[in-house]
Amino acid sequence: MSTKRQIVESSGIYLVTITCYEWMPLFESIKGYDIVYKWFDYLKQLGHPVTGYVIMPNHLHALMAFRHSDKTINSVIGNGKRFYIYAESPRRETPLGRKP
Numbered sequence: 001m002s003t004k005r006q007i008v009e010s011s012g013i014y015l016v017t018i019t020c021y022e023w024m025p026l027f028e029s030i031k032g033y034d035i036v037y038k039w040f041d042y043l044k045q046l047g048h049p050v051t052g053y054v055i056m057p058n059h060l061h062a063l064m065a066f067r068h069s070d071k072t073i074n075s076v077i078g079n080g081k082r083f084y085i086y087a088e089s090p091r092r093e094t095p096l097g098r099k100p
Helices: 033-046 073-090
Strands: 011-020 050-055 059-066
Touching: 011 073, 033 050, 033 059, 050 073, 059 073
Parallel strands: none
Antiparallel strands: 011 059, 050 059
16 A cells, blocks of 8 residues: 655645556456445545546546645545455455455
8 A cells, every 4th residue: 555655735636546456456346436435425524525536447536635634645545545445355255356
């Protein structure tokens, strides 16, 4: 869950791209779109609305509006990635969807 760039600002609108491990089509193969929508709803509750997005089978692009918060923008995005992994892990047979 690396971050290409550390964001030092505490607010603003950012284009965020999140890719799946090895470009695997995880959003499509596990029907993970609903998990992404739940994360977007959670962000809205925190005061960080998603103003536009595109979800592809193996990555997503989102315009996220961040308001001043006690958490950094990088930590909010990192928490979203963890949220997705934990929410979808019961749907997989093995880690990263690989068969034993």
